Amino acid sequence: xxxxxxxxxxxxxxxxxxxxxxxxxxxxxxxxxxxxxxxxxxxxxxxxxxxxxxxxxxxxxxxxxxxxxxxxxxxxxxxxxxxxxxxxxxxxxxxxxxxxxxxxxxxxxxxxxxxxxxxxxxxxxxxxxxxxxxxxxxxxxx
Amino acid sequence: xxxxxxxxxxxxxxxxxxxxxxxxxxxxxxxxxxxxxxxxxxxxxxxxxxxxxxxxxxxxxxxxxxxxxxxxxxxxxxxxxxxxxxxxxxxxxxxxxxxxxxxxxxxxxxxxxxxxxxxxxxxxxxxxxxxxxxx
Numbered sequence: 001x002x003x004x005x006x007x008x009x010x011x012x013x014x015x016x017x018x019x020x021x022x023x024x025x026x027x028x029x030x031x032x033x034x035x036x037x038x039x040x041x042x043x044x045x046x047x048x049x050x051x052x053x054x055x056x057x058x059x060x061x062x063x064x065x066x067x068x069x070x071x072x073x074x075x076x077x078x079x080x081x082x083x084x085x086x087x088x089x090x091x092x093x094x095x096x097x098x099x100x101x102x103x104x105x106x107x108x109x110x111x112x113x114x115x116x117x118x119x120x121x122x123x124x125x126x127x128x129x130x131x132x133x134x135x136x137x138x139x140x141x142x
Numbered sequence: 143x144x145x146x147x148x149x150x151x152x153x154x155x156x157x158x159x160x161x162x163x164x165x166x167x168x169x170x171x172x173x174x175x176x177x178x179x180x181x182x183x184x185x186x187x188x189x190x191x192x193x194x195x196x197x198x199x200x201x202x203x204x205x206x207x208x209x210x211x212x213x214x215x216x217x218x219x220x221x222x223x224x225x226x227x228x229x230x231x232x233x234x235x236x237x238x239x240x241x242x243x244x245x246x247x248x249x250x251x252x253x254x255x256x257x258x259x260x261x262x263x264x265x266x267x268x269x270x271x272x273x274x275x276x277x
Contacts, residue, residue: 001226005189009145009168010175010182018177025167026238026246035180037221039233040249042267053221053230053250062247 020096020124020135027067029135031096032060033123043116046103058119063099066137073102088139096124096133147171149189151243154198154210157273164192164243180220181248187216187229188237188248194275196234196259201269208241211268213259219250234261 004010020031032038037053038060046069050060063069070078078098083091104117124133147166153159166185174182191214202209213236219229229235234253239245254260259275261267 004183004186006147006166006171006175006182006185009147010172013172013175015179016176021173021177023170023246025170025240025242025244028246030247032178032181035178035223037180037184037219038249040236040251042251042261042263050249 020133022066022135022137024138027065029063029066029096029099030060031062031124031133031135033126034059041116043113044103044107046106047100047116047120049116049119058123060123061120063096063103066094066099069099069102072106078102091136091138093134093136096135097121149192151192151212152195152198152273154200154212154272157198162243164239164245166245170245179223183220183223183226184235184248187219187235188245190214190216191235191237191248192245195273196275197257197271198273199264199268199270200272202238202267210239210243211261212237212239213261215259231258234259236261 018032020029022029032050034052036059038050039053040062041049041051043049046064048062048064049058050062051057052059075092078094079092100117100120104113107113145168148163150161151164153162166188171182171185174185191212195212195214197213199211199213202211213234216229216235218226219235220226232253233250236249236251237245238247251261254262254264264271
């Protein structure tokens with residue numbers, strides 16, 4: 001395989017264990033517990049399940065429209081902790097479980113959705129290090 | 143030199159006109175490299191799709207206006223670290239960009255049964271198909 005087009009930009013970077021991540025450019029949370037190719041299975045306007053291209057098992061998920069979900073449900077039900085600086089909130093810690101529950105309540109209660117949301121919960125819970133499933137979001141993104 | 147990666151792509155707002163720059167931000171590819179090496183390797187597929195899109199869709203989100211999805215078919219992709227295989231015929235590779243043409247997600251999806259260059263159920267997911275390759 002030819003050299004990666006970004007190889008010179010990643011030189012010296014350390015490889016680490018993954019955890020949930022808020023991407024402000026997409027206003028979405030990405031969570032993937034296995035480093036395998038994924039096939040995205042869009043469940044509804046909020047949740048996309050990542051299925052392994054090798055085993056077809058759920059190995060993570062994407063939650064879209066995080067800012068909008070916060071706007072609808074408020075921070076109260078999802079906040080785990082916040083980081084303040086000179087009385088200004090800089091960063092909030094959000095429970096992925098609570099966010100998923102809020103997203104589930106938004107749509108029709110079908111078996112397909114229930115299964116998919118259960119897959120999301122289970123993939124979070126099965127990760128040994130990030131079983132608490134919390135993600136940190138800069139407050140300016142919300 | 144900026145460490146974001148930029149490439150010229152078809153302007154989805156004016157597909158018959160000029161080109162615009164699409165950006166793969168450093169924070170995205172570094173995150174992929176550090177935490178998900180397979181996603182990092184599959185940025186090759188994402189670049190291929192940006193350079194050679196088969197379809198471009200507008201309006202990718204319910205909660206926010208705008209955004210684009212470029213789809214295409216790379217020849218191969220990584221399924222595990224150091225394991226590269228032919229890209230499956232029943233999948234399509236999708237690259238999602240926000241309104242500022244910043245890539246925030248790229249991944250394989252099931253292809254539409256009637257058009258393998260489109261993601262399944264595209265008619266209900268996007269605001270519209272704005273461009274299709276004629277080749």
